[in-house]
Amino acid sequence: MGELHDRLVSMGFEGQEADQFIEPGQAQFPGFIEPPPTYETETPPLTLHLSAEPDLSSFDLIEQAQVEISQTEGEGVKIEITGEISDELESKLVKAVPKKERAAVRATIANHRRRHRPSSPSDKQTPFIIPQLCLWVDGELELVDEEWFLDARGWSPLDYPAQLTEGEFAIREEANRYEIDVQGKRVVERFLGAQAALDLSDVSTMTDLQLSRWLDRRLQQQDIRQEVLLEFIRRTITHLINQRDIPLSHLILARYPLEKALRQKIKDYREQAFSSGYQNTLFAPEAAIETSYDFSFSLDPDNNPAHWWYSGSYQFGKHYYPMVGELKSEGEEFDCAQALDRQYLVKHWARNLEKQPDFSFRLPLANGYFYPDFVAELSDGRILVVEYKGEHLLDSPDTQEKRNIGQLWEERSNGQALFMMAVKQDAQGRDVYQQLEHKLVG
Numbered sequence: 001m002g003e004l005h006d007r008l009v010s011m012g013f014e015g016q017e018a019d020q021f022i023e024p025g026q027a028q029f030p031g032f033i034e035p036p037p038t039y040e041t042e043t044p045p046l047t048l049h050l051s052a053e054p055d056l057s058s059f060d061l062i063e064q065a066q067v068e069i070s071q072t073e074g075e076g077v078k079i080e081i082t083g084e085i086s087d088e089l090e091s092k093l094v095k096a097v098p099k100k101e102r103a104a105v106r107a108t109i110a111n112h113r114r115r116h117r118p119s120s121p122s123d124k125q126t127p128f129i130i131p132q133l134c135l136w137v138d139g140e141l142e143l144v145d146e147e148w149f150l151d152a153r154g155w156s157p158l159d160y161p162a163q164l165t166e167g168e169f170a171i172r173e174e175a176n177r178y179e180i181d182v183q184g185k186r187v188v189e190r191f192l193g194a195q196a197a198l199d200l201s202d203v204s205t206m207t208d209l210q211l212s213r214w215l216d217r218r219l220q221q222q223d224i225r226q227e228v229l230l231e232f233i234r235r236t237i238t239h240l241i242n243q244r245d246i247p248l249s250h251l252i253l254a255r256y257p258l259e260k261a262l263r264q265k266i267k268d269y270r271e272q273a274f275s276s277g278y279q280n281t282l283f284a285p286e287a288a289i290e291t292s293y294d295f296s297f298s299l300d301p302d303n304n305p306a307h308w309w310y311s312g313s314y315q316f317g318k319h320y321y322p323m324v325g326e327l328k329s330e331g332e333e334f335d336c337a338q339a340l341d342r343q344y345l346v347k348h349w350a351r352n353l354e355k356q357p358d359f360s361f362r363l364p365l366a367n368g369y370f371y372p373d374f375v376a377e378l379s380d381g382r383i384l385v386v387e388y389k390g391e392h393l394l395d396s397p398d399t400q401e402k403r404n405i406g407q408l409w410e411e412r413s414n415g416q417a418l419f420m421m422a423v424k425q426d427a428q429g430r431d432v433y434q435q436l437e438h439k440l441v442g
Contacts, residue, residue, distance in 0.1 A: 045080040046112045048105060053077050054096035063089055085109055086317070113315055120322045121348045122301035128320055128350065130361050130375060130383050131417055132295045133409050135281065136288035143295040144364050149277035150270075156228050160269045162235030163243070169261040171250050180254045182261045206252050208237050218259050221266065233262065271367055278366040282408060291413035297361050299350055299375075305359055306351075316341045320350040327351050332424050333373060336388045339433040340376055345440050346384070349376035361385070363405045370402045372419075378440065384418045385409070388432075391423060 049072070056064055066089070068080045081093070090109050094102045121128065133144045142148070170181040206214075212234040221229060240246045251258060282289055299320060306325025310316075312334070316324055318341050328334055340349045353360045354371040362369040374386040385406060393399050399421070406419035420439045422432050430438065 045082045046085060046109065048079040048081070048097075048108060049076060050079060050097055050101055051076045052098055054079065054093070056096060058092055058096070063092065084317070085113070120320065122299075122304070122321045125301050126320075126348070128299040128301070128348070128375075128377060129293065130297045130299075130385075131291045131293045131413060132297055132361075133282075133363060133405075133412070134290050134292045134295050136290065141290065141292060141294055144282070144289070146274070146364060148281055149274050149366070150223065155223065155270065155273040155277070157224060157232040157266055157269050158228055158235075160272070162232050163239040164236060164261055164265060166244075168265065169240075169258060171246055171254055180257045182257045182264075208241065208248055209234065211248070211252055211255060212237055214255065215259055215262060219262060219266065223270075224266075229266075232266075236262065236265075275366040278364070282364075283404070289408065289412050291409050291417055293416075299361075300359055303359060304353075305356060306353060310351075314338060318346055318348045320348045324351050325353055332390065333388050335424075336386065336422055336432050337374065339431075339436055340374055340386065342433065343436050343440070345378050345380070347377045347379045349374055349384075352385075363402075363409055365401055365405065370405060372402075372406070382416060382418060384420065384440070386420045386422050386436075388422045394423065 053069060056067060059067070066081050066083050068082075070078050070080075072078050081089075085093075090106070093109070094105055097105050134141045135144050135148055136142075137148070168182070172181075212230060215233045216226070216230045219229060219233070220226070237248075237251060240251060241248055281287060301320075304321040304323070304325055306323070308326060310324035310327040310329060312329025314329070314334075316337070324337070327337055337349075337351070340346055352372050352375050356371075357369070360371050361375050362371050364370070370387075372385045372387040374388075376384040376386070378384055387402060387406065389399055403421050406421065410417050410419040418439060420435065422435055425431060426435055
């Protein structure tokens with residue numbers, strides 16, 4: 001297979017194109033994901049045959065220790081390089097050999113890397129543990145979860161106005177028909193004479209309380225007590241009749257659209273309650289919040305459930321898994337990943353997959369969760385979380401909420417964790433690598 005790859009390269013194909021051509025065949029069933037390649041535990045030495053001895057004067061002591069030079073029986077020398085060949089070492093090697101042999105050396109190193117990729121941290125079962133945001137409740141530390149945003153403070157629709165605005169629910173009578181709008185959308189337009197379309201059988205007998213009970217049965221909510229929901233519905237109907245002058249008979253006729261409007265109203269109020277509880281639980285001055293390893297998240301070294309794999313030519317050397325999941329081979333997020341991979345203080349990093357709660361790190365939001373783009377462990381044991389944002393999104397409410405929770409996670413970590421919102425270029429003109437440098441070393 002290696003000879004075929006070299007043959008394709010000699011014919012003008014790029015190295016990655018050759019790899020794609022010679023991959024073993026695999027039936028592509030629906031949902032099939034190409035598995036990552038296996039990695040060798042030890043990399044054999046790279047052997048180069050050169051016409052003259054290279055100049056190693058630019059090599060440091062560690063790099064010189066990796067290189068062994070021996071004379072061959074004929075003309076020229078044999079060089080063996082042990083250990084990992086970094087991009088910097090490759091650059092020095094190429095400059096150290098005669099110009100006419102530099103292209104061949106680069107090609108040999110590329111083939112060596114392709115065939116003998118180093119073992120990844122996950123292959124070695126290296127732990128990758130991230131502290132999570134926790135909450136003190138009755139003297140016990142609990143993982144912050146959405147249940148605390150409502151249960152800790154309670155929630156009731158009666159804490160909010162029991163009314164529907166004109167934009168949320170409206171009935172207009174026009175000659176021989178009603179037009180009914182729900183949430184700005186016209187959902188019913190029927191002639192009054194069409195008995196099959198409108199159920200008029202109980203208009204004259206149903207009372208406002210009976211209408212409330214009918215709606216209550218259809219709007220049951222797990223987190224709202226039945227008597228509270230019934231009272232909220234009753235108050236809303238009273239408001240529609242007395243304040244908005246909608247006849248009860250019209251409400252009975254439009255009870256199905258009214259149910260839809262009330263369902264949406266309760267949903268909106270619940271989200272407001274979540275948001276209020278979220279702010280009070282996490283950001284109030286008295287909030288008892290701690291970022292703790294007691295409720296840590298661990299990346300699973302045996303499972304990286306990406307839907308697709310990075311396939312660019314740049315070889316990431318510090319990614320936790322053998323393959324980088326769900327990363328394009330160009331663009332600003334790719335640049336951010338490169339900066340992480342090049343940062344000397346980064347021990348290893350991982351692409352944090354979105355909406356994979358069992359396999360990805362996440363932070364709570366008022367309505368849902370935030371999955372940062374990258375997580376990294378530093379050489380000093382600290383954890384770095386990076387979210388990349390395009391300039392056009394920096395001032396959005398969504399970005400601000402993510403920045404707030406990320407900074408809270410950092411602030412309550414006692415120096416164990418760092419959060420960074422990266423951009424292509426910050427206000428000081430720094431690129432992503434420089435932003436990382438500033439964040440990690442100041």
